[in-house]
Amino acid sequence: MQSVLEPSAAAAGPSWRERLAQAVPFLVLAPSLAATLIYVFVFTGWTLYISLSNSSLLPTYKFIGLKPYADLWANTRWNIAYHNLFIFSAFYVVGAMAVGLLLAIVIDQRVRGEAIWRTIFLYPLAVSFVVTGTVWSWLYTPDTGIQLFVRSLGWSNFTFALTTDRNLALYAIVITGIWQSSGFAMALFLAGLRSVDQDIIKAAQIDGAGVFRIYARVILPTIAPIFLAVMVVLLQFAIKTFDLAIALTNGGPGIATTFPAIYVYDLMFQRGQIAQGAAAAIMILAALAVVLVPYSLWLVWRKRREGKNG
Template structure:
């Protein structure tokens, strides 16, 4: 009785500490994240409507920086490159990732080895990927050099040195880097489909192509959306891959919005225009993420209602 009465006053305190421990542990990182994300986002918004040049100014001049931004030829080229890159990068990565997932889902030999091979590029940063592929594209040490050493002296593989092909070289490199990621998610989706449904469709006489078209692919619709959203985020924030491959060249032919923002904010001292570009990139991300968040919430409620 004495022991129980002595411990009983301490029990509520310990329970409260146990309940608050996760919050106390996460509070510093959450507070820093809130300041870093929301605080600096608001600061960037204010700078974008100020007259800041080399140093921040906190006056209000309206949307002059945005007008100057969209009047700048380099920004127009950068945004056009982003649209082209995003469309090709996402669509081809989705198609190639799905094809690889379907191939691996056939219970092939050494499946784990193939998964590792296709997933390996994802473990490498975009900087390393761009650096390695820049060697492959180099006429002095890459594929062109090797083929010419074999006797084909007219062979030309200088993709990153021609304005017409440099952007497509970046697209091809990005697809190589991310198609394995799409493959892994699609493979997980394929393995989660109920096998009884597939057996029932096969018993009814449906061909393999029809089963994929009418049964499997519709059930992968949420996975398609999720993978596309993640790839779009990668595309919108493209910076290090293009810098490592082409540095934005030849000329400004492969400039991307993130490169434009970095150049104007940290190289040219045009902080207001750079901040306007950063907010424009953030708006592009919001256009992708906000509808996806609304859709995913609706989909989760719909599945729960079933």
């Protein structure tokens, strides 16, 4: 297959029929390859160009430089969205990993009915963010949800009104996000725990190390790459947060739980400020790149190193 793209050098080369047969794989791949490359490169370039234009209600292609970006960063709502993203990411990633790790370690203790427990902890992942957000928004509503329930148990001063408090609404999204994603962290951690060489654990046990010590010193360090993978994936979820916040708080109260993805949607399709919306979309892409580029480089580096060490 080396020579598909080059004309055959030999005069008595393969017949056109053979050459066609050789080109088949590339010809079959070409349409979907082209579609994907357009999607990745042309779309990104297109949006990047719009973000440097004076587009408002409709995209126009008059280049005005970085002004949309300046407007974006001068906008209070964008700054709140950006700030929210940092806080949300931190709590959500750490929370989901902590819960996921705890569940994975507990399930790893040879519990009965492992499949049932795993099914319970993972099912939120099959359900959409819209469904999750809608249901949790009901549970957070003080006069119908958790607050009412706890009060009906007799604790009449109990308050649990996260979504109506502009300082706390973000944490309602954090809790729901953790609820939804910790099963994912659990599944990956559990796979990691199962892959640890049993001989190393046995050696540590013979040396008299306790369970906690074995986990802290032996098992968890060997699955460090999985921590990183889980973190990167969860950060990606966090940066793309849109459905969950829309369904749960719709960005409110006020603009307290705006996220960058909501801002893009709003500016492009509600307010007709397409250039600034495109600039915000590019910022989301940049945030993803900040997370993913170092991670991919690290993966490549690790692969090379493993290759060298045999």
